[in-house]
Amino acid sequence: MGYPRVVSTFDDLIAANERVEPRDEMPDAYRATLVRQIAQHAHSEIIGMQPEGNWLTRAPSLRRKAILLAKVQDEAGHGLYLYAAAETLGVSRDELLDALHAGKQKYSSIFNYPTLTWADIGAIGWLVDGAAIVNQVPLCRCSYGPYARAMVRVCKEESFHQRQGFELLHTLSHGTEAQHAMAQDAVDRWWWPSLMMFGPPDDASTHTGQSMAWGIKRFSNDTLRQRFVDMTVPQAEALGLTLPDPELRWNEERSSWDFGEIDFTELFEVVKGNGPCNAQRLAHRVRAHEEGAWVREAASAYAEKRAAREVA
Amino acid sequence: MVSTSEPVGIAGAAVTDVAHYAIALGDDALIASQRLTEWITLAPQLEEDVALGNIALDLLGQARLLFQYAGSLLDPPVGEDDLAYFRDERAFRNVSLVERPNGDFAVTMARLLVFSAYQLELYSRLVQSTDSTLAAIAAKAVKEVAYHRDHARQWVLRLGDGTAESHARMQTALDAEWPWTAELFEAGWLAPELVAGGLAVDPAALAQPALAWVRAVVAEATLAEPEVRPAVSFGRVGRHTEEMGRLLAELQHLARSHPGATW
Amino acid sequence: MGDLWEVFVRPKRGLAHVHVGSIHATDAAMALRNARDVYTRRQEGVSLWVVPSAEITASSPDEQDSFFDPAADKAYRHPTFYEVPDGLHI
Numbered sequence: 001m002g003y004p005r006v007v008s009t010f011d012d013l014i015a016a017n018e019r020v021e022p023r024d025e026m027p028d029a030y031r032a033t034l035v036r037q038i039a040q041h042a043h044s045e046i047i048g049m050q051p052e053g054n055w056l057t058r059a060p061s062l063r064r065k066a067i068l069l070a071k072v073q074d075e076a077g078h079g080l081y082l083y084a085a086a087e088t089l090g091v092s093r094d095e096l097l098d099a100l101h102a103g104k105q106k107y108s109s110i111f112n113y114p115t116l117t118w119a120d121i122g123a124i125g126w127l128v129d130g131a132a133i134v135n136q137v138p139l140c141r142c143s144y145g146p147y148a149r150a151m152v153r154v155c156k157e158e159s160f161h162q163r164q165g166f167e168l169l170h171t172l173s174h175g176t177e178a179q180h181a182m183a184q185d186a187v188d189r190w191w192w193p194s195l196m197m198f199g200p201p202d203d204a205s206t207h208t209g210q211s212m213a214w215g216i217k218r219f220s221n222d223t224l225r226q227r228f229v230d231m232t233v234p235q236a237e238a239l240g241l242t243l244p245d246p247e248l249r250w251n252e253e254r255s256s257w258d259f260g261e262i263d264f265t266e267l268f269e270v271v272k273g274n275g276p277c278n279a280q281r282l283a284h285r286v287r288a289h290e291e292g293a294w295v296r297e298a299a300s301a302y303a304e305k306r307a308a309r310e311v312a
Numbered sequence: 313m314v315s316t317s318e319p320v321g322i323a324g325a326a327v328t329d330v331a332h333y334a335i336a337l338g339d340d341a342l343i344a345s346q347r348l349t350e351w352i353t354l355a356p357q358l359e360e361d362v363a364l365g366n367i368a369l370d371l372l373g374q375a376r377l378l379f380q381y382a383g384s385l386l387d388p389p390v391g392e393d394d395l396a397y398f399r400d401e402r403a404f405r406n407v408s409l410v411e412r413p414n415g416d417f418a419v420t421m422a423r424l425l426v427f428s429a430y431q432l433e434l435y436s437r438l439v440q441s442t443d444s445t446l447a448a449i450a451a452k453a454v455k456e457v458a459y460h461r462d463h464a465r466q467w468v469l470r471l472g473d474g475t476a477e478s479h480a481r482m483q484t485a486l487d488a489e490w491p492w493t494a495e496l497f498e499a500g501w502l503a504p505e506l507v508a509g510g511l512a513v514d515p516a517a518l519a520q521p522a523l524a525w526v527r528a529v530v531a532e533a534t535l536a537e538p539e540v541r542p543a544v545s546f547g548r549v550g551r552h553t554e555e556m557g558r559l560l561a562e563l564q565h566l567a568r569s570h571p572g573a574t575w
Numbered sequence: 576m577g578d579l580w581e582v583f584v585r586p587k588r589g590l591a592h593v594h595v596g597s598i599h600a601t602d603a604a605m606a607l608r609n610a611r612d613v614y615t616r617r618q619e620g621v622s623l624w625v626v627p628s629a630e631i632t633a634s635s636p637d638e639q640d641s642f643f644d645p646a647a648d649k650a651y652r653h654p655t656f657y658e659v660p661d662g663l664h665i
Contacts, residue, residue, distance in 0.1 A: 024636045046358065053353040057346060060567040061393045061575040062376050066369060069349060073365035073616070076358050080613050083358075084597040087579060093599060094576060118566055118575075150596065157617075168575075176573050284353065292356025294481070295417050296576055296601075298474025303577070303601035305473065357576060359599065359609040366612055466604060 014215055019145035022088040030214055033207070034144050035089050036105070037216065039096045042082035043107035046100075047281050049075045051115040052124060060118060067164050068121060074161065078154045085146040101286045109267060110197050112275030119172055119179075119186035125165015126239075127187070127194040127232070133158050134228045135198065143215030166235065173240045180240075187236070188244045195259075196267040198225040204264075229257050329503040330443065331385040332405070333512050335395065336501070336548060337434075338378030339406035342396060343556075344427060345371035346563055347414055356417055363463060367424070370456040377449045397567035401550075401557050405501075408547040409492040411556045418478070418485035421467040426489065428461035429526050430496045433518040442510040465529050472533025479534065486530065487538045494542030497522075501548035577601035579628040582610040584620035592624050600625075 010026050013019070020026055049072050056072060059065035083093045099105040110128055115121065136158065139151040172183035199205055199221040211217035219227075229248075236243050247260035269275070327335075348368035355361040379392035410427060414420055435457060438450035471482040497519035499507070506512035530537055545553075567575075576599045583592035595614050600606035606625040615623070634642055650656045659665050 021636075023633060049353045049361070056349050056352055057562050058566050060397070060570070060573075062342075062372065062379070062396055064575050065349075066372050066376070069352070069365055069369050069372065070616075072352055073362055073369070076352075076361040076365070077613050077616065080358055080362070080598070081596055087597065153595075171575060175575075176570060178570060179573055288354045288356075291354070292360075292417070294475070294477050295356035295360075295471070298478030299470045299601040299605065300577060301474045301478075302470040306602060357599075359613060362612045362616075363608070366616070463608065466608065470601075470605075 014143055014213075017143075017215065019148065020143050021145045029210075030216075031089055033211060033214070033216060034147065035086055035091055037211075038082055038086040038089075038147055039091075039099065039105050040107060042079045042086060042096065043100045043105060044111065045075045045079035045082060047107045047111045047285060049079075050281055050284055051111055051113070051277075052121060054115045055118060055121050058118070059121075064168070071125070071161050071164065074157050078157065081150040081153055082147075085144075085150040088146045097289065101282070101289060103273075103282065106271070107281075108197060109270040109275060110193050111281060112270050112277045113189070113193055114277050116189075117182050117186060119169065119182040120190070122165045122168035122172060122183065123186035123190040125161050125163075126169055126235070127165075127190045128197065129158055129161040129165060130232060131194045131197045131228050133162055134224050134231065138218035138224075141215075141218060166239070169239055169241065183239075184241055187241050191244050192262065192266075195225060195229070195262055196264065198222070198228065200264060200267070201262075226256055229259050233257050328385050329506055330446075330511065331382040333502065333506055334378045334382035334385070334446065336405035338375045338382060338395070339404050340410055340427075340431075341371040341378065342375035343404070343406045343559065344410040344423075345369075345375060346559060347410065347412075348420070348424075350414055351420065360417075364420075367460050367463065370453075370460065374449065374453045374456070377452070381445050381449065393567065397564045401552055401560055403550055404547075404552065404556065404560070405550060406547055406552075407492070407495040408543070408545040408553050408556075409489065409495060411547070411553060411559055412489070412492060413555050415485065415488075416481060417467075418471050418481040419489060421464050421471065422482070422485040422489045424460060425464040425468050425529060426493045426496070426522070426526055428457050428464055429522040430493075430518055431457040432461050433522045434513055434515070437513040437518075440510070441512070446511065461525075468529055468535075469533045472530070472535040482533065483535050486535060487540060490538035491540045491543035492545060493523075495545045495547060498548065577605070580606040580610070580625045581628050581631060582614055583624040583626070584610075584614055585622035586619060587621055592622065595619075597628060598625065 010020065010024065010030070013024065020030075052068060052072050052075075056065065056068055059068050083096060086096060087093060096105065100107070115124070133155060136151055136155050140148055140155055142148045142151065169183050169187070172179040174180075202208060202220045202222045205221050208217060208220055212220070233243065233248065245260045247258065249258050250256075251258045270278070273279075345368045348364050348371070351364045352361055352368075355364055375396070376392050379395040383390040383392060383395055409423060412419075412423070432454065435450040435454040439447050439454060441447040441450065468482065471478040473479070497515050499514055499516045502512060502515065507514045527537055547553075567573075578599070578601070580598050580600055580603075582595050582598050584595050585592045598606060598609045598613060600609050603625065607623060610623050610625050614620070646652075
């Protein structure tokens with residue numbers, strides 16, 4: 001019987017598919033890649049609160065209002081789990097937020113699209129969270145321990161998000177004619193952006209190779225995108241809604257769905273800052289941060305006074 | 313003084329005194345929740361987005377239970393959403409305090425401090441109600457509002473005894489909200505038999521314990537108790553501030569745009 | 576935003592507190608409340624600890640070999656090291 005000896009160098013850990021923990025030595029580039037990815041992920045959760053928050057005060061039933069409130073609140077929680085994971089790499093949340101506010105770090109471009117109707121809340125839950133789950137489940141086995149552990153919590157909670165979105169759309173789709181049309185319109189608008197959430201095609205992706213070697217990324221963009229399409233097409237049928245892609249058809253040979261070409265020029269425009277809501281989302285976040293500064297300062301001042309009194 | 317059996321605006325439904333009481337408590341919770349919800353994505357720190365979300369969810373849950381119960385007592389019965397979405401402004405029975413616009417974080421905490429202190433005293437007595445449904449709702453709610461009250465206290469202490477700016481803002485907020493707190497403790501709108509029969513709690517009896525607790529927090533926070541006259545307010549009889557119409561327009565418009573739809 | 580605090584949750588009675596992540600807070604009272612709101616929204620816990628991250632003394636990965644490897648060859652500490660006759664439950 002063997003008691004495995006503890007492996008210790010970074011390369012050994014990666015080769016043995018072991019987790020890297022905060023105090024382990026790691027290459028600077030590995031650390032930088034993780035900071036970039038975890039921060040972007042955390043920022044996405046925080047900015048992602050806005051398009052859904054847009055409907056919180058207008059939810060059409062008290063039950064839906066409670067569900068949406070719990071969901072948006074979860075997103076703040078996920079952001080916090082992820083910032084905490086990033087902080088184990090030696091950056092502070094303040095630095096990361098400053099970078100977000102200064103436009104130096106990115107968040108998922110999907111949140112630069114507006115939520116125009118209530119059905120968008122369903123489409124975000126079903127498609128955007130659905131795509132996020134496909135992206136995120138492999139991250140539960142990511143090589144960096146704190147990130148992997150945060151993702152386990154996030155994924156557990158996200159599955160509620162996707163289901164509520166599906167249920168919401170199902171209700172609309174089987175409701176009045178106006179509700180059905182609202183649901184179809186939302187799916188028409190969110191389908192292609194959600195496919196773009198998996199990033200550029202593999203042959204154009206800049207980070208994939210090294211991230212795969214380091215065990216940060218487990219599957220390529222196109223593999224995950226296909227997985228999402230295959231998962232979603234039958235769900236759309238169950239919803240009684242049409243996905244806006246005339247080229248969508250079952251490929252017997254591949255046992256997968258073929259789908260039309262994605263217009264990545266739009267994605268790149270949105271990434272560059274020219275999406276419908278880029279400026280609005282960032283300005284809203286900066287406003288919250290700036291208007292809250294006096295509150296955070298008060299809490300610090302109070303703590304200092306209390307500590308001083310305890311010493312005295 | 314208005315008749316306690318005045319219709320609350322659900323067409324054709326007769327409103328009992330008990331339903332009227334549950335609706336008033338539910339309206340307080342719903343409107344307070346709606347205002348807190350407006351904070352989400354704008355809180356001073358992310359932890360506070362989560363905390364305010366928790367409080368808003370608790371209050372929303374209380375409103376739903378109270379509306380479900382009130383709706384079941386109406387003839388014909390109506391659902392929680394009928395009460396929330398299809399009553400007009402004049403039929404809402406919440407105190408004006410909870411509908412006032414958010415203002416800065418100090419205003420929200422000043423309001424939560426007094427409102428949660430009132431709710432804690434209310435629910436901790438309502439658990440003894442002769443009405444077993446109200447007693448059960450209160451038993452659940454009392455734990456929730458104890459946490460809300462603590463949350464408000466923590467922040468009022470920090471803002472009051474924090475920086476010069478936060479102290480000034482907290483004092484201004486307290487001064488502005490204080491006149492609107494008196495309505496919480498008015499009893500004129502409530503059928504006296506409900507109190508006498510042990511079904512409802514006399515709001516007037518809550519003033520002393522609730523305000524004693526609030527005053528202690530205010531003093532500990534190095535703030536001054538406002539010396540202001542109570543505002544003339546009639547929320548409990550359905551005469552609201554001008555802000556209420558806008559709040560309801562936002563809350564109700566989607567549901568009202570699709571009458572008869574389910575969501 | 577305050578200092579960093581490590582959060583430990585006791586998932587249910589009878590189990591130990593487990594590290595779940597960290598939180599920012601300016602003082603212990605707020606740290607506890609923030610931890611409650613962020614880490615126990617789904618009844619994940621019945622008890623919480625918060626500890627200032629700076630107060631934790633951790634073993635260093637550099638010392639990993641000398642700290643932990645010496646335990647590796649002491650298989651006799653484990654019950655499975657010992658042979659017992661078949662059918663006996665010891």
